[in-house]
Amino acid sequence: MRDLRPLTVDRVPDLAGDFALCTFWQTVPHNGHVLARAPEEVLRDWVHEVTADWGPPGRIAYVDGMPAGNVLLAPARHVPRLAAFPTAPSDPSTLMLLTVRVNADQQGRGLRKVLVQAAVKEALRHRVRAIDVIAARPLAVSRHPCVLEAAFLENVGFRVTRDHPVYPRLRLDLRTVVTVREEAAAAVRKVLAKVPGLRPVPDTRPDGVTPARTAHRP
Template sequence: MDGPVARVTKREVRVLTPDRVKDLLGTCAPCTYWQTVPHNGHRPDPDPLTLLADWVRDVTDDWGPPGRIVYVEGAPVGHVIIAPARHVPRLAAFAAGPSDPSTLMLVTAAATSASRGRGLPKALLQAAAKDALRHKSRSLDAIGARPLALGHHPCIPEAAALEGAGFRIEREHPTYPRLRLDLRNALTLRDEAAEMLSRALARVPKVHPVPETPHPDGATRARVRDGR
């Protein structure tokens, strides 16, 4: 008698398009933290999905699709979002933010817990690296949070987790340094390093307006630079 037939699951990696922002999933549900700046209540936030769709459209027109979504049997199981710094308005709130608007930034990456053990985090980051290399980018930057950054927004990964995934300090800061990953290294990223980064980047709130805070740690950028 023949033994049981192993079921082969079909995994597809698709580009992030405006109509697919609804598939950004799990604890990393659609969030507009990096795509917006605080406005102190002077105007209401648009619907997050609408804002994200418009953002994806703008980045695509200027640079190209800003990420990838992975589907298994047609259901989304993970995603990664990258974009040039000029399309990440929240960076203006960070003293260590890049001065070059073309600097490529890692915005978010997440995978469902059920898919992490199947190499999905590694596949996501490698897909992002290949996209970036096609655009002649040799590195990928990210803002990380140090332990001194108390109560930081959950969209900001811990710097230690980024370093564990192969990122290195590009510009130091006591609370929010900027780190950089050599994209050639990302293509050979270890599974455990990708898993660590995926977990660090997955702690994003459910869909809701961005909290009204003038700066991630409650201070203006000028005060951070002055050390006050």
């Protein structure tokens, strides 16, 4: 059974899974020096800072009650490592997908796509128009495990918005995602409208909108 929960300070240890805690995006390059602070401390402070400014910076997936993967996202102003990439966005409010990680026993089960979908839902909740991500192409010989591969992102709908032979920036236009979803719903309603014995009835949403749906006549 899968359960997606917001990333909170108390859940930072659950980010590890099959990996060590990753502080790649939350820190600047060390230039060979050892990080003075423990990774868990760095991540706790980062989660607290982002949550206070924007909201929970990700989701953790639990399978049968155990941490199985996670997705991290945050506005660019909270991602220090972006300064090391030539394709980093200039707008500090740009929402960045940082990483999507799943445990080895969940590989090939679709959990990575589920986590990307969770990031999309979070972005839409914040009324964000797009999600950007710095990705790595095969030429990135020493790709850090917390940098997502471009091929995976393109498979789930991201498109290159600023090209680079090694580290392009990709974008998922959420206006397109919403449009596709609305068009699909409209197509279903159109088909159901032709079914004898069905009629539209009001379906009130939390925002007060009452679109038509279908129901059997009494």
